[in-house]
Amino acid sequence: MASSAxxxxxxxxxxxxxxxxxNEVRELFLDEGVDEQVLMxxxxxxxxxxxxxxxxxxxxxxxxxxxxxxxxxxxxxxxxxTQQAQAQQVLLPPQQQVTSWQSTRPTVTSAPQQQVxxxxxxxxxxxxxxxxxxxxxxxxxxxxxxxxxxHQLITSQGQILQFxxxxxxxxxxxxPQQQMVLQQQVLPQMQPGGVQAPVIQQVxxxxxxxxxxxxxxxxxPQQIVLTGNKVQQNAQVMQMPGQPGQVQQIQQQVQQVQxxxxxxxxxxxxxxxxxxxxxxxxxxxxxxTSSEDEDEEEEEYDEDEDEDKDKDGxxxxxxxxxxxxxxxxxxxxxxxxxxxTENVVVCQYDKIxxxxxxxxxxxxxxxxxxxxxxxxFSKAIGDAEW
Amino acid sequence: MAxxxxxxxxxxxxxxxxxxxxxxTQQITPQLAxxxxxQFDKAINTALANRVRNRVNFKGSLNTYRFCDNVWTFVxxxxxxxxxxxxxxxxxxxxxxxxxxxxxxxxxxxxRPFSLHLQTxxxxxxxxxxxxxxxxxxxxxxxxxx
Numbered sequence: 001m002a003s004s005a006x007x008x009x010x011x012x013x014x015x016x017x018x019x020x021x022x023n024e025v026r027e028l029f030l031d032e033g034v035d036e037q038v039l040m041x042x043x044x045x046x047x048x049x050x051x052x053x054x055x056x057x058x059x060x061x062x063x064x065x066x067x068x069x070x071x072x073x074x075x076x077x078x079x080x081x082t083q084q085a086q087a088q089q090v091l092l093p094p095q096q097q098v099t100s101w102q103s104t105r106p107t108v109t110s111a112p113q114q115q116v117x118x119x120x121x122x123x124x125x126x127x128x129x130x131x132x133x134x135x136x137x138x139x140x141x142x143x144x145x146x147x148x149x150x151h152q153l154i155t156s157q158g159q160i161l162q163f164x165x166x167x168x169x170x171x172x173x174x175x176p177q178q179q180m181v182l183q184q185q186v187l188p189q190m191q192p193g194g195v196q197a198p199v200i201q202q203v204x205x206x207x208x209x210x211x212x213x214x215x216x217x218x219x220x221p222q223q224i225v226l227t228g229n230k231v232q233q234n235a236q237v238m239q240m241p242g243q244p245g246q247v248q249q250i251q252q253q254v255q256q257v258q259x260x261x262x263x264x265x266x267x268x269x270x271x272x273x274x275x276x277x278x279x280x281x282x283x284x285x286x287x288x289t290s291s292e293d294e295d296e297e298e299e300e301y302d303e304d305e306d307e308d309k310d311k312d313g314x315x316x317x318x319x320x321x322x323x324x325x326x327x328x329x330x331x332x333x334x335x336x337x338x339x340x341t342e343n344v345v346v347c348q349y350d351k352i353x354x355x356x357x358x359x360x361x362x363x364x365x366x367x368x369x370x371x372x373x374x375x376x377f378s379k380a381i382g383d384a385e386w
Numbered sequence: 387m388a389x390x391x392x393x394x395x396x397x398x399x400x401x402x403x404x405x406x407x408x409x410x411t412q413q414i415t416p417q418l419a420x421x422x423x424x425q426f427d428k429a430i431n432t433a434l435a436n437r438v439r440n441r442v443n444f445k446g447s448l449n450t451y452r453f454c455d456n457v458w459t460f461v462x463x464x465x466x467x468x469x470x471x472x473x474x475x476x477x478x479x480x481x482x483x484x485x486x487x488x489x490x491x492x493x494x495x496x497x498r499p500f501s502l503h504l505q506t507x508x509x510x511x512x513x514x515x516x517x518x519x520x521x522x523x524x525x526x527x528x529x530x531x532x
Contacts, residue, residue, distance in 0.1 A: 013437055014397055020429040021401075025422045029414075038413045042404055042422075049400035056396070343479040346391055348486035349458055359448050361460075364486050365434040367395045368442075370467060370474045374396050376434065377442040377469075384448035384462055 010374050011056050018046060055374040343370045347380065357386045388427040391484050392434075401426055443468045446479070458483045 022043050029039050050056055347366025353359065361382040368375040392398050405419040446465030452458070460481040467474040 009438060009440065013433055016437065017397060017426075017429050017433050020433070021422065021426050024425045024429065028418060028421050028425070032415065032418050034414055034418065038408065041413070042408060045404035045407060046401050049403055050396065053396050053400065343476045344394070345479060345481040345483075346395055347481065347483050348389070348391075349483035350486045352453075352458055352483075359451070361444075361481075361483075363481070363483055365431075365438070366442075366483075367392060367397070367434070368467070369396060370476050370479065373474075375442070375467075375469075375474070376438050377440055378434070378438045379440075380442040380444060382444040382446070382462075384446050384460075384465075386448040386451070 010376055013376060014050065014056060014374075018043065055369060055372060341369060341372050344368070345380075347377075359384045359386060387424075388431040389484050390423075390427050391482070392427065392430045393423065397430065398426065440469065449478075456485045 022039060026036070026039060029036070345363075345366050345368045347363045349361070349363050351360075351362040353362075361380070361384070363380040363382070364378060366377050366380055368377070393402065402423065405414070405422060408414045409416055409419055444462075444465055444467045446462040449461040449463050451460050458481070460483075462479050462481065463477060465476050465479050467476070
């Protein structure tokens with residue numbers, strides 16, 4: 001079962017509810033003449049969505065474990081095929097559904113290891129060494145807690161990449177989109193007619209020489225864009241500076257990443273970056289007055305904001321203030337945006353009491369969703385002042 | 387009928403979405419989906435009542451309160467939820483609470499029809515005026531609860 005140290009009652013509870021419901025409705029399904037297969041599909045869909053939501057920890061099925069085992073083997077094979085020695089892979093898939101390339105059926109990704117919070121490159125290395133890469137194809141890692149400002153990159157496909165800079169300087173790109181095919185390195189596979197999804201893989205590859213600077217971020221975006229019958233595929237591997245002489249094909253995302261870093265990348269990587277339609281680095285949320293197709297957003301970081309904003313015209317005086325203000329609370333906003341959860345508690349009340357402006361709540365049998373996570377309680381007592 | 391309160395939770399929403407997908411592909415009928423949801427209501431209510439045994443405390447400031455149709459809705463700010471094991475802080479939380487003592491709740495249990503028979507014996511007296519006689523009365527109350 002889950003490898004969590006605490007006994008979290010939520011997964012067990014949910015699991016038991018699912019089982020109960022499925023068993024109870026089996027009869028209903030049969031009465032209606034609906035196949036058992038559909039019932040199983042319902043169960044699978046239900047469980048998958050729960051896992052996607054990441055509201056529950058350590059919620060996985062045996063099927064999931066089997067998939068991980070399978071993925072583990074493949075990961076090992078792939079790993080050998082790629083870099084030698086200490087190539088370590090850390091895949092940070094989005095916190096959403098991940099589709100295995102083996103089948104077109106969406107499978108869920110969370111692994112028991114998912115609860116490991118990456119705070120440290122050492123941990124990353126450790127996890128990789130222990131086969132984390134395997135689980136990584138199906139794993140959902142929590143965001144490193146040492147993460148400082150996050151930037152969102154909007155790719156040309158309209159997906160939002162979250163570029164995260166961890167405290168140690170390593171950078172991850174997290175793609176929170178669904179239907180992402182996560183692949184190991186150097187597997188330029190095409191999905192025949194099946195679910196097509198862009199793949200982005202972040203690989204943290206500390207240098208073989210054991211350089212302290214962990215800037216090796218290998219990004220392998222594999223974009224399979226299905227337009228009519230045409231399938232484009234770009235499999236590119238980019239490696240950050242520090243390992244000279246490696247593959248240098250960089251996609252725009254990476255280039256943006258580099259620019260966001262302050263132009264740490266060497267010349268060659270930047271050449272190819274301009275080919276593709278520009279990406280947006282959107283930091284301050286919705287309501288921008290500047291057009292979305294420009295690189296202007298990004299240039300904010302280069303302190304050219306005033307010029308750009310003036311270009312957009314004085315639609316409002318607010319326009320000029322936006323970039324100024326937006327820098328102030330970047331992390332706060334994005335935290336909220338990221339979670340985007342209205343924290344809700346759904347429960348029953350035993351007694352609600354008020355004295356002047358002092359309220360006391362006696363609640364029971366509740367399900368809470370706080371900061372994106374689910375909790376339950378049989379009793380809750382609260383105090384608040386109005 | 388059990389409270390449908392819990393449909394808007396992670397568990398409930400994922401179920402509804404899954405059912406919607408099946409309806410879209412016409413693998414099930416909307417009617418069947420509704421039945422599934424009703425079953426879910428029963429199951430989650432029972433599970434919460436019986437399988438969960440933990441306490442939570444919370445403290446914050448009350449922003450708004452509403453009591454309508456026997457449902458309390460609160461919005462609190464800067465709240466700390468405290469369990470034995472950990473502490474969760476949120477800036478804003480909405481609490482929706484249905485009546486925990488409502489008879490509606492008990493309808494989720496299956497009740498057999500029951501009947502009550504009340505019988506009172508008459509008392510016959512002769513008043514001085516001997517005007518009236520009391521007859522034996524018997525009352526039968528039969529109460530059926532579904």
